Structure formats: C-alpha cells, structure tokens
Amino acid sequence: MLNFMAKNCEMKSASEVINVNSPQIMEEWERRVVKEIPAASISSNLALRNQLPNVLEDIAEIIERYDGSIDMESHEEYDEIIKNSLDHGRHRATSSNYTVKQILREYVIFHRVLTETLIEKEVYTKEVGIILKYTMETAMLTSASSFTDSLQEMREKLIGTLAHDIRNPISAAYFALDVIGLDDDKERIENLKAMGLRSLKKSLDLVEGLLDAISVKAGEGITLNFEEIDILKEIKWVSNEASEIYTNEIILESKEDEIRGVFDGTAIRRVVENLVTNAVKYGSRKHAIVISLENSESEVVIKVHNDGNPITEENQADIFKFLNRGKEPQNVGLESWGMGLTLVKSVAQAHGGSVDLESNEDHGTTFSILLKKHENKPGKIRTELNYSEN
Incomplete structure (x- = not known):
C-alpha cells in the first residue's frame, strides 16, 4: 500500500513538471525540429505545433492517473491522446513536403525533450519512463497511420472527382459523333465536329490532371x-x-x-x-x-x-x-x-x-x-x- 502511494506521488510530481514546463518543452522541441526536419522549417509556429501541445497535456494526465494499467486501446481515458495524434497526422498530410519518416522523427525528438526535462527536474522513474514510452509509441503509430490513410484519401478523392468530371465531355463527344448522319448538310457536320473536338480536348486536359493526382504528395x-x-x-x-x-x-x-x-x-x-x-x-x-x-x-x-x-x-x-x-x-x-x-x-x-x-x-x-x-x-x-x- 505504501509502495503504491509512493509511486502515485511520483506520478503526480512528473505530471506537474510536464504541465509547469509545457511552454519550455514545446519551444525546445520546436527549435530542434526546425533544425532537423526540412518540412518543419517552412511551417508557421502555430501550424508546426498543431496538436502536440494537446498530446503533451494528455501525457501529463495519463501519468497522473496511472493505476498500473497501460492498455490504452481498452481504456476510454486514453481516447484523447489517440484523437489528438490522429489529428496531428491528418494535419501533416495537408502540409507540404512531409513524409512518414519526418512525422516519426518529430515524435522521437518530442520523446527526448520530454525525457530530458523529467530527468533534469529529478522526477524521472522507471514507471514514468514506461508510461512515457508507451504513450509515445501509441501517438507515433496513430499519427503515422493517420498520415498515410489521409494521403490515400486525398488520392482517391482527387482521382474520383477528376474521373467523374471526364464523363461529361466524353459523353458530349460521343453524342456529337453519334448523331452525325450521312445526309446532314456541311454546316451541321462542321458544328458537331467542332463540338466533339472541344469535348475531347477537355477530356484530355482532365486526363492529364488525373495522372498528376495519382502521384500526389502531402x-x-x-x-x-x-x-x-x-x-x-x-x-x-x-x-x-x-x-x-x-x-x-x-x-x-x-x-x-x-x-x-x-x-x-x-x-x-x-x-x-x-x-x-x-x-x-x-x-x-x-x-x-x-x-x-x-x-x-x-x-x-x-x-x-x-x-x-x-x-x-x-x-x-x-x-x-x-x-x-x-x-x-x-x-x-x-x-x-x-x-x-x-x-x-x-x-x-x-x-x-x-x-x-x-x-x-x-x-x-x-x-x-x-x-x-x-x-x-x-x-x-x-x-x-x-x-x-x-
């Protein structure tokens, strides 16, 4: 009982250190990320941090209410960190030049800065380290998965929209060719021919966009x-x-x-x-x-x-x-x-x-x-x- 109470006290101390030092942790993380990750250097401070301050807050809460269980997927109290890291990955999918490797690198730096802060403040323990490791792994996997899923969603939506738009001009061109009769006068044939050519040209322009969409990046x-x-x-x-x-x-x-x-x-x-x-x-x-x-x-x-x-x-x-x-x-x-x-x-x-x-x-x-x-x-x-x- 005393041992549990002592560990509980250690957890609360670590959580308090994270909350009190949150601004400094984020500033140090941002400094290192901008230096080490190319895509981060072109993002604004607000866009760069995105959901990570919320993730940091979630980690502090998880450490504070630690009850000996670290099975996040079966505990509702861990939903927030999963949601915030999912949003972080989706944000990165719409930020230019990001890759899965860079997202994982962001979390590695985040983990290191947080660990160094806890050690410096003398509140880092084995249990704190285990929880921190588990929460970071969960956030990393969620963000990376969300990033790749979001890119796939982008490609599918872009391709689907472009493919849908191609139907109309192709149908118009088909109609123009189909209604041309052998007995039609020259003016009618020329008008239908012009209509068909315009529609086919539009289709070709859209096909080019369709091919571009297949290779879309973040x-x-x-x-x-x-x-x-x-x-x-x-x-x-x-x-x-x-x-x-x-x-x-x-x-x-x-x-x-x-x-x-x-x-x-x-x-x-x-x-x-x-x-x-x-x-x-x-x-x-x-x-x-x-x-x-x-x-x-x-x-x-x-x-x-x-x-x-x-x-x-x-x-x-x-x-x-x-x-x-x-x-x-x-x-x-x-x-x-x-x-x-x-x-x-x-x-x-x-x-x-x-x-x-x-x-x-x-x-x-x-x-x-x-x-x-x-x-x-x-x-x-x-x-x-x-x-x-x-």
Whole structure:
C-alpha cells in the first residue's frame, strides 16, 4: 500500500513538471525540429505545433492517473491522446513536403525533450519512463497511420472527382459523333465536329490532371496550367453548356465583353461547372441560376447564385474542409457536396484569391470566387490543400 502511494506521488510530481514546463518543452522541441526536419522549417509556429501541445497535456494526465494499467486501446481515458495524434497526422498530410519518416522523427525528438526535462527536474522513474514510452509509441503509430490513410484519401478523392468530371465531355463527344448522319448538310457536320473536338480536348486536359493526382504528395492538390486568356470566354462556354443540360434558366451577367488575365481556363471552367451543378441540385427548380462577373483592374469575382433552401451556418463552416475529422460519422449532407468545393477553394487560392459563401432564407445561396488576374506567370504549378478549421 505504501509502495503504491509512493509511486502515485511520483506520478503526480512528473505530471506537474510536464504541465509547469509545457511552454519550455514545446519551444525546445520546436527549435530542434526546425533544425532537423526540412518540412518543419517552412511551417508557421502555430501550424508546426498543431496538436502536440494537446498530446503533451494528455501525457501529463495519463501519468497522473496511472493505476498500473497501460492498455490504452481498452481504456476510454486514453481516447484523447489517440484523437489528438490522429489529428496531428491528418494535419501533416495537408502540409507540404512531409513524409512518414519526418512525422516519426518529430515524435522521437518530442520523446527526448520530454525525457530530458523529467530527468533534469529529478522526477524521472522507471514507471514514468514506461508510461512515457508507451504513450509515445501509441501517438507515433496513430499519427503515422493517420498520415498515410489521409494521403490515400486525398488520392482517391482527387482521382474520383477528376474521373467523374471526364464523363461529361466524353459523353458530349460521343453524342456529337453519334448523331452525325450521312445526309446532314456541311454546316451541321462542321458544328458537331467542332463540338466533339472541344469535348475531347477537355477530356484530355482532365486526363492529364488525373495522372498528376495519382502521384500526389502531402499537402498537394491538382496541377494547374496558367496562360494568358479571356476568362469570360471560358465562363460563357460553361453557361451555354449548362443551358443545354439543365431545365433551370441559366443567366450570365457581365458588363465586359472580355476579361483577360493569367488563369487556368480548364480549372476555372470546372470550378464554375461544379458550382452550377450544386446550384441546380440543391436549389429551387423554379428559379434561374445566375452566373455573374465583377471585373476590376487586378481582380475578377465570379459569383454563382441560386434560390432555394439555404446552407445552415454550421454546415457553412465545414463545407470546404477536405479531410473527414477523425473516425466520426460523416455528415451525409455535407458529403453529398463531394470533393468539388475543396477544389473550388484550392483553385481560387492558387490564383491568389479566395472563396466566400453567403446563404440564408431571404437571399438564397451565393458562392463568390475572387481571382487575381496576374498572381501567376504562365506555366504549371501544383496547388496546395490547406488544412484549416476555418
């Protein structure tokens, strides 16, 4: 009994040292990680630490309430450290240049800094060391597994979205070729031929993106190809195609005849197509879908508006998130929007812009995409998938 009480006292002392010295532990960990891990050197302090302060707090609590059992998987009190290390791995999957090896290295450094602190404060014991080792191993395995699972989820979603988008232009090209008759006049044949060629070209552009998605790494999205173009021409293409496909009236509003800048035309078309499709799917069938453009010297804003049931404020906060949080049940309503909105955000950010959402009972739903005209030089870049709670 006395021996148990003495060990219990030792555990509380070690836990207190961790809590009191938490800022110093994190600072020392951060200093070493930035020095030893390449990907860490380009992250902000807040992004770098991510869930690790929470993991540290979890470790202190586990040590304090140690009752002789270290079977984490069968004890609810260990759920938090598993959840926080899982979130840490998912965050790293959306941070550029990270690898499993670097994540494991982060935890090795974390373990060493924590052990050195406990030894320096003279509270390190055999039991403390065993618990620390076990908790770190659990956190390492959870984070590494979460990281690899998240990368696989990225690839599957990117490939699935791109593959889905390829169907429409291929179907359009097939239709154009199928309806050509031997007795058709020259003008009709030329129009159908042009339609088929446009659709096949679009398919080839998407196939290239599909191949890129297969090799996606941490923090990466699709590859964009920037060139000097008239973006209004691309939006008109989407508007005309949507008018032929959907029963809703599609209205295009622009005060300009031409809006030039350095854009990825294929990506912008896909973004607007995605928003129009969602507007038709979730909006009112009785009202028009309005695509409008607001042009300035350095920026263009593309808006897609629909009437109908609004998106709730709670869902507005989550709708652009890329990865599902943890292993909680998915929100079926949000999931049905697909990966498209994440790509909308990713494409906007690659153009130096942003996406805004306004949705309420009185005014319907409007997605606004701000794009900077000359943020990029002509050429290819890989987009980033940013992990964000906002």
